Amino acid sequence: MNTSSNRNKRARVETEQSLHCAVCLEIMSTDDSLPASRMENKVPRKLLQCAHSFCTHCLFQLATSTSAFSRPPVSSSSSLLLEMSVCCPLCMKVSVMKANNKEEAARQLSKDFNLMETIEMKTVYSAAASLKCVEDDSHIATVYCEDCRANFCTECCAMAHKSKALQAHNRMQIDAKQQQQQTASSRPGTATTICSKHNEKLLLYCQNDRIPICTVCDRTEHKGHSTDLASNIAKEAKQELQNTQQQINVYFYLYFLFVRWLMKYC
Numbered sequence: 626m627n628t629s630s631n632r633n634k635r636a637r638v639e640t641e642q643s644l645h646c647a648v649c650l651e652i653m654s655t656d657d658s659l660p661a662s663r664m665e666n667k668v669p670r671k672l673l674q675c676a677h678s679f680c681t682h683c684l685f686q687l688a689t690s691t692s693a694f695s696r697p698p699v700s701s702s703s704s705l706l707l708e709m710s711v712c713c714p715l716c717m718k719v720s721v722m723k724a725n726n727k728e729e730a731a732r733q734l735s736k737d738f739n740l741m742e743t744i745e746m747k748t749v750y751s752a753a754a755s756l757k758c759v760e761d762d763s764h765i766a767t768v769y770c771e772d773c774r775a776n777f778c779t780e781c782c783a784m785a786h787k788s789k790a791l792q793a794h795n796r797m798q799i800d801a802k803q804q805q806q807q808t809a810s811s812r813p814g815t816a817t818t819i820c821s822k823h824n825e826k827l828l829l830y831c832q833n834d835r836i837p838i839c840t841v842c843d844r845t846e847h848k849g850h851s852t853d854l855a856s857n858i859a860k861e862a863k864q865e866l867q868n869t870q871q872q873i874n875v876y877f878y879l880y881f882l883f884v885r886w887l888m889k890y891c
Contacts, residue, residue, distance in 0.1 A: 643743075654668060670731070709727060757776070759775040768782045802824065827839055831852050833851055
Protein backbone atom coordinates (compact mmCIF):
# COMPACT_ATOMS: atom_id res chain seq x y z
CA MET A 626 0.00 0.00 0.00
CA ASN A 627 2.86 2.34 0.83
CA THR A 628 4.43 1.59 -2.56
CA SER A 629 1.15 2.42 -4.32
CA SER A 630 0.77 5.61 -2.28
CA ASN A 631 4.33 6.69 -3.09
CA ARG A 632 3.77 5.93 -6.76
CA ASN A 633 0.60 8.05 -6.84
CA LYS A 634 2.32 10.87 -4.98
CA ARG A 635 5.24 10.78 -7.42
CA ALA A 636 2.81 10.83 -10.36
CA ARG A 637 1.05 13.89 -8.93
CA VAL A 638 4.38 15.68 -8.48
CA GLU A 639 5.43 14.85 -12.05
CA THR A 640 2.09 16.08 -13.39
CA GLU A 641 2.45 19.33 -11.43
CA GLN A 642 5.98 19.83 -12.76
CA SER A 643 4.84 19.22 -16.35
CA LEU A 644 2.45 22.16 -16.08
CA HIS A 645 5.40 24.53 -15.59
CA CYS A 646 7.56 25.80 -18.44
CA ALA A 647 11.07 24.36 -18.04
CA VAL A 648 12.64 27.69 -19.10
CA CYS A 649 10.84 30.38 -17.07
CA LEU A 650 9.50 27.88 -14.45
CA GLU A 651 6.08 29.58 -14.55
CA ILE A 652 2.85 27.61 -14.84
CA MET A 653 1.52 27.49 -18.39
CA SER A 654 -1.97 28.63 -19.40
CA THR A 655 -4.53 28.32 -22.21
CA ASP A 656 -5.02 32.03 -23.03
CA ASP A 657 -3.55 32.69 -26.49
CA SER A 658 -4.99 36.20 -26.96
CA LEU A 659 -1.64 37.97 -26.43
CA PRO A 660 1.34 38.21 -28.83
CA ALA A 661 4.17 35.73 -28.34
CA SER A 662 6.44 38.63 -27.44
CA ARG A 663 4.42 39.29 -24.26
CA MET A 664 5.64 37.55 -21.08
CA GLU A 665 2.03 36.72 -20.17
CA ASN A 666 1.60 34.36 -23.16
CA LYS A 667 2.15 30.99 -21.46
CA VAL A 668 0.38 28.71 -23.96
CA PRO A 669 2.38 25.43 -24.29
CA ARG A 670 3.73 24.63 -27.76
CA LYS A 671 5.74 21.63 -28.97
CA LEU A 672 9.08 21.81 -30.77
CA LEU A 673 9.19 20.06 -34.14
CA GLN A 674 12.22 17.81 -33.62
CA CYS A 675 11.77 16.56 -30.06
CA ALA A 676 8.14 17.40 -29.08
CA HIS A 677 9.26 19.01 -25.82
CA SER A 678 6.79 21.69 -24.75
CA PHE A 679 7.54 25.23 -23.58
CA CYS A 680 5.44 28.36 -23.20
CA THR A 681 4.95 30.51 -26.31
CA HIS A 682 6.85 33.50 -24.92
CA CYS A 683 9.94 31.44 -24.05
CA LEU A 684 9.92 29.89 -27.54
CA PHE A 685 9.78 33.42 -28.94
CA GLN A 686 12.76 34.31 -26.74
CA LEU A 687 14.68 31.19 -27.76
CA ALA A 688 14.10 32.02 -31.42
CA THR A 689 15.40 35.50 -30.75
CA SER A 690 18.48 34.15 -29.00
CA THR A 691 19.39 32.08 -32.06
CA SER A 692 18.68 34.92 -34.50
CA ALA A 693 22.38 34.92 -35.46
CA PHE A 694 21.67 31.71 -37.43
CA SER A 695 18.75 33.27 -39.36
CA ARG A 696 19.33 33.95 -43.06
CA PRO A 697 17.20 34.58 -46.16
CA PRO A 698 16.41 31.34 -48.02
CA VAL A 699 17.96 30.68 -51.43
CA SER A 700 14.60 30.23 -53.17
CA SER A 701 13.46 33.45 -54.79
CA SER A 702 9.81 32.41 -54.50
CA SER A 703 9.99 32.76 -50.72
CA SER A 704 12.40 35.67 -50.50
CA LEU A 705 10.37 37.30 -47.72
CA LEU A 706 10.79 34.31 -45.40
CA LEU A 707 13.57 33.83 -42.87
CA GLU A 708 14.95 30.60 -41.48
CA MET A 709 14.37 30.55 -37.72
CA SER A 710 16.16 28.10 -35.42
CA VAL A 711 15.04 27.11 -31.92
CA CYS A 712 17.43 24.98 -29.88
CA CYS A 713 15.64 22.86 -27.26
CA PRO A 714 17.04 23.65 -23.78
CA LEU A 715 16.39 20.05 -22.65
CA CYS A 716 17.83 17.89 -25.44
CA MET A 717 19.63 20.50 -27.61
CA LYS A 718 17.85 19.35 -30.79
CA VAL A 719 17.29 22.20 -33.24
CA SER A 720 13.91 22.89 -34.82
CA VAL A 721 13.94 25.00 -37.98
CA MET A 722 11.00 27.01 -39.31
CA LYS A 723 10.51 29.49 -42.12
CA ALA A 724 8.46 32.57 -41.31
CA ASN A 725 8.21 36.30 -41.93
CA ASN A 726 9.24 37.10 -38.35
CA LYS A 727 9.92 35.55 -34.96
CA GLU A 728 6.32 36.05 -33.79
CA GLU A 729 5.07 33.98 -36.71
CA ALA A 730 7.78 31.38 -36.16
CA ALA A 731 6.74 30.82 -32.55
CA ARG A 732 3.08 30.49 -33.55
CA GLN A 733 3.92 27.97 -36.27
CA LEU A 734 4.67 25.45 -33.53
CA SER A 735 1.69 23.28 -32.64
CA LYS A 736 -0.08 23.83 -29.34
CA ASP A 737 0.22 21.03 -26.80
CA PHE A 738 -3.54 20.37 -26.53
CA ASN A 739 -3.13 17.45 -24.10
CA LEU A 740 -1.22 19.69 -21.71
CA MET A 741 -3.73 22.51 -22.19
CA GLU A 742 -6.57 20.13 -21.27
CA THR A 743 -4.72 19.10 -18.10
CA ILE A 744 -4.23 22.79 -17.21
CA GLU A 745 -7.96 23.47 -17.69
CA MET A 746 -8.92 20.52 -15.48
CA LYS A 747 -6.49 21.57 -12.75
CA THR A 748 -7.78 25.16 -12.84
CA VAL A 749 -11.41 24.05 -12.42
CA TYR A 750 -10.54 21.56 -9.68
CA SER A 751 -8.35 24.02 -7.75
CA ALA A 752 -10.98 26.75 -7.89
CA ALA A 753 -13.66 24.45 -6.54
CA ALA A 754 -11.49 22.88 -3.84
CA SER A 755 -9.80 26.03 -2.52
CA LEU A 756 -12.86 28.22 -1.92
CA LYS A 757 -13.76 27.39 1.66
CA CYS A 758 -16.22 29.23 3.89
CA VAL A 759 -14.42 31.84 6.00
CA GLU A 760 -16.54 30.93 9.04
CA ASP A 761 -16.29 27.13 8.72
CA ASP A 762 -13.56 25.73 6.47
CA SER A 763 -15.32 22.37 6.36
CA HIS A 764 -18.01 24.04 4.20
CA ILE A 765 -17.60 24.90 0.53
CA ALA A 766 -18.11 28.61 -0.17
CA THR A 767 -20.99 29.50 -2.48
CA VAL A 768 -21.40 33.25 -1.81
CA TYR A 769 -18.87 36.09 -2.01
CA CYS A 770 -19.44 39.33 -0.05
CA GLU A 771 -17.72 42.29 -1.69
CA ASP A 772 -17.98 44.41 1.48
CA CYS A 773 -16.55 41.71 3.78
CA ARG A 774 -14.17 40.56 1.02
CA ALA A 775 -14.77 36.99 2.11
CA ASN A 776 -16.31 33.73 0.90
CA PHE A 777 -19.24 32.18 2.80
CA CYS A 778 -21.37 29.09 2.54
CA THR A 779 -25.09 29.89 2.30
CA GLU A 780 -25.81 29.18 5.98
CA CYS A 781 -22.87 31.16 7.39
CA CYS A 782 -23.57 34.05 5.05
CA ALA A 783 -27.13 34.32 6.38
CA MET A 784 -25.88 34.13 9.98
CA ALA A 785 -23.12 36.70 9.46
CA HIS A 786 -25.48 39.20 7.78
CA LYS A 787 -28.38 39.02 10.23
CA SER A 788 -28.20 42.66 11.31
CA LYS A 789 -29.85 45.34 9.16
CA ALA A 790 -26.54 47.17 8.67
CA LEU A 791 -24.87 44.08 7.22
CA GLN A 792 -27.88 43.07 5.12
CA ALA A 793 -27.00 45.97 2.81
CA HIS A 794 -23.72 44.29 1.87
CA ASN A 795 -23.26 43.49 -1.80
CA ARG A 796 -23.20 39.70 -2.20
CA MET A 797 -22.97 37.49 -5.28
CA GLN A 798 -22.70 33.81 -6.14
CA ILE A 799 -19.15 32.40 -6.36
CA ASP A 800 -19.82 31.16 -9.91
CA ALA A 801 -20.78 34.66 -11.02
CA LYS A 802 -17.69 36.11 -9.31
CA GLN A 803 -15.37 33.63 -11.04
CA GLN A 804 -17.02 34.30 -14.40
CA GLN A 805 -16.51 38.04 -13.84
CA GLN A 806 -12.82 37.48 -13.11
CA GLN A 807 -12.34 35.23 -16.14
CA THR A 808 -13.96 37.83 -18.39
CA ALA A 809 -11.67 40.54 -17.02
CA SER A 810 -8.53 38.40 -17.35
CA SER A 811 -9.37 37.38 -20.94
CA ARG A 812 -9.29 40.97 -22.19
CA PRO A 813 -6.20 41.77 -24.32
CA GLY A 814 -3.42 43.37 -22.29
CA THR A 815 -4.63 42.12 -18.90
CA ALA A 816 -3.29 39.31 -16.72
CA THR A 817 -5.32 39.19 -13.50
CA THR A 818 -4.11 36.76 -10.85
CA ILE A 819 -6.48 36.01 -7.97
CA CYS A 820 -5.71 34.76 -4.47
CA SER A 821 -7.28 31.31 -4.12
CA LYS A 822 -7.96 31.88 -0.41
CA HIS A 823 -9.53 35.35 -0.40
CA ASN A 824 -10.62 35.98 -4.03
CA GLU A 825 -8.56 39.18 -4.12
CA LYS A 826 -5.98 40.36 -6.65
CA LEU A 827 -2.38 39.42 -5.86
CA LEU A 828 -1.07 42.98 -5.67
CA LEU A 829 1.76 42.37 -3.16
CA TYR A 830 4.86 40.18 -2.96
CA CYS A 831 6.05 38.62 0.31
CA GLN A 832 9.84 38.83 0.51
CA ASN A 833 9.99 36.30 3.38
CA ASP A 834 8.06 33.50 1.67
CA ARG A 835 8.83 34.65 -1.90
CA ILE A 836 5.24 34.36 -3.13
CA PRO A 837 2.63 36.86 -4.41
CA ILE A 838 -0.09 37.70 -1.87
CA CYS A 839 -3.25 39.80 -1.64
CA THR A 840 -3.98 42.58 0.84
CA VAL A 841 -5.97 40.21 3.08
CA CYS A 842 -2.99 37.81 3.22
CA ASP A 843 -0.82 40.77 4.20
CA ARG A 844 -3.06 41.46 7.21
CA THR A 845 -3.37 37.82 8.30
CA GLU A 846 -0.92 34.94 7.73
CA HIS A 847 1.79 37.24 6.31
CA LYS A 848 1.41 39.96 8.95
CA GLY A 849 4.80 41.41 9.91
CA HIS A 850 6.54 40.05 6.80
CA SER A 851 8.56 42.25 4.47
CA THR A 852 6.36 43.02 1.44
CA ASP A 853 6.53 45.13 -1.71
CA LEU A 854 4.25 45.86 -4.64
CA ALA A 855 4.19 42.93 -7.06
CA SER A 856 4.60 45.37 -9.96
CA ASN A 857 7.93 46.58 -8.52
CA ILE A 858 9.22 43.02 -8.13
CA ALA A 859 8.07 42.19 -11.67
CA LYS A 860 9.99 45.17 -13.10
CA GLU A 861 13.17 44.11 -11.31
CA ALA A 862 12.80 40.50 -12.43
CA LYS A 863 12.10 41.57 -16.02
CA GLN A 864 15.23 43.73 -16.09
CA GLU A 865 17.30 40.86 -14.68
CA LEU A 866 15.91 38.47 -17.30
CA GLN A 867 16.69 40.93 -20.09
CA ASN A 868 20.28 41.26 -18.87
CA THR A 869 20.62 37.48 -18.73
CA GLN A 870 19.09 37.14 -22.20
CA GLN A 871 21.65 39.57 -23.62
CA GLN A 872 24.48 37.54 -22.13
CA ILE A 873 23.01 34.32 -23.58
CA ASN A 874 22.75 35.96 -27.01
CA VAL A 875 26.44 36.85 -26.89
CA TYR A 876 27.42 33.30 -25.85
CA PHE A 877 25.31 31.74 -28.62
CA TYR A 878 26.82 34.04 -31.22
CA LEU A 879 30.40 33.31 -30.04
CA TYR A 880 29.62 29.59 -30.10
CA PHE A 881 28.30 29.90 -33.64
CA LEU A 882 31.45 31.72 -34.76
CA PHE A 883 33.62 29.08 -33.09
CA VAL A 884 31.78 26.21 -34.79
CA ARG A 885 32.01 27.95 -38.16
CA TRP A 886 35.75 28.44 -37.64
CA LEU A 887 36.19 24.73 -36.79
CA MET A 888 34.27 23.68 -39.91
CA LYS A 889 36.39 25.94 -42.08
CA TYR A 890 39.88 25.16 -40.76
CA CYS A 891 39.66 21.69 -39.21
